[in-house]
Amino acid sequence: MGDVVIETKPIDGKAFAAGLRARIAEEVARLGAAHGLKPGLAVVLVGEDPASQVYVRNKAAQTLEAGMTSFEHKLAVDTPEAELLALIARLNADPAVNGILVQLPLPAQIDAMKVLSTIDPAKDVDGFHVVNAGRLAVGLDALVPCTPLGCVMLLKHHLGNLSGLKAVVVGRSNIVGKPAAQLLLKEDCTVTIAHSRTRDLPGECRTADILVAAVGRPEMVRGDWIKPGATVIDVGINRIPKPDGKTRLVGDVAYQEAQGIAGLITPVPGGVGPMTIACLLQNTLTAAKRQVGLE
Numbered sequence: 001m002g003d004v005v006i007e008t009k010p011i012d013g014k015a016f017a018a019g020l021r022a023r024i025a026e027e028v029a030r031l032g033a034a035h036g037l038k039p040g041l042a043v044v045l046v047g048e049d050p051a052s053q054v055y056v057r058n059k060a061a062q063t064l065e066a067g068m069t070s071f072e073h074k075l076a077v078d079t080p081e082a083e084l085l086a087l088i089a090r091l092n093a094d095p096a097v098n099g100i101l102v103q104l105p106l107p108a109q110i111d112a113m114k115v116l117s118t119i120d121p122a123k124d125v126d127g128f129h130v131v132n133a134g135r136l137a138v139g140l141d142a143l144v145p146c147t148p149l150g151c152v153m154l155l156k157h158h159l160g161n162l163s164g165l166k167a168v169v170v171g172r173s174n175i176v177g178k179p180a181a182q183l184l185l186k187e188d189c190t191v192t193i194a195h196s197r198t199r200d201l202p203g204e205c206r207t208a209d210i211l212v213a214a215v216g217r218p219e220m221v222r223g224d225w226i227k228p229g230a231t232v233i234d235v236g237i238n239r240i241p242k243p244d245g246k247t248r249l250v251g252d253v254a255y256q257e258a259q260g261i262a263g264l265i266t267p268v269p270g271g272v273g274p275m276t277i278a279c280l281l282q283n284t285l286t287a288a289k290r291q292v293g294l295e
């Protein structure tokens, strides 16, 4: 038996996201010309976390670039919960607003679950409302969380049919892990959700044809956790300090160790991250069309 040499290919999420945004922009232009419809996305940011500010600015810029309207609402860090709920009620009632995103995490005085359940499910472009989570779980049309949607788009583009493949999702958050598992199940994968209490986590990961890492711990998934030839989707975005005092971004997977083992892997940055924003625009377009009966 000769040794199998695996050439690990990076999945270019940045390029795929750019293409997706271009297709969305075309559809937005077409909707404007044919129906006078211009989708609008409202983004609400509470507080001044620098990373969140950069991220919200990127979203607004890409929303405008796609030909949609962007509404930005920046509230003070000590905003009372009632004030945020009142803003959401106004956005729910505003016909120019087709999508609403409240940037997470929220400050401690605000109950995030209460906020998310106040958003009209039809405008819930994050897909975090229990109605959308439930609709996804039972196989009805839902607005699907952007990051898992982006992951599955990349997988289908690179692997084609996912039917029968073994998928292991590491992480059980409502934002990524659980909806990612639902979407993979819908693609007829055999799905395991693994987490910090999973017995023999490395061994569980080694069974995966598709390994999705969404734990939020820098480089936790090691090279020898990966089955040779597997496709690895790294959802982690971790900012870690460098010796020179600056920071660098790393994923939840030890990217260098995965070389020569994984078949395909998403890099960080440039993998899943850009897909998240592109899918947010996709969801805003979908929401706008459904709200006027065009789907």
Ligand SMILES: Nc1nc(=O)c2c([nH]1)NC[C@@H]1CN(c3ccc(C(=O)N[C@@H](CCC(=O)O)C(=O)O)cc3)C=[N+]21
Pocket (backbone or CB within 6 Å): 055, 101, 102, 103, 104, 105, 126, 146, 237, 249, 268, 269, 270, 271, 272, 273, 274, 275, 276, 277
């Ligand atoms: N309600 C809500 N919805 C979200 O979708 C949401 C949120 N809150 N809170 C924060 C997280 C984080 N998140 C990212 C999206 C894109 C990149 C992204 O584009 N990353 C680039 C570069 C990042 C960089 O250079 O800093 C990349 O990975 O290539 C990162 C992070 C969405 N989030």
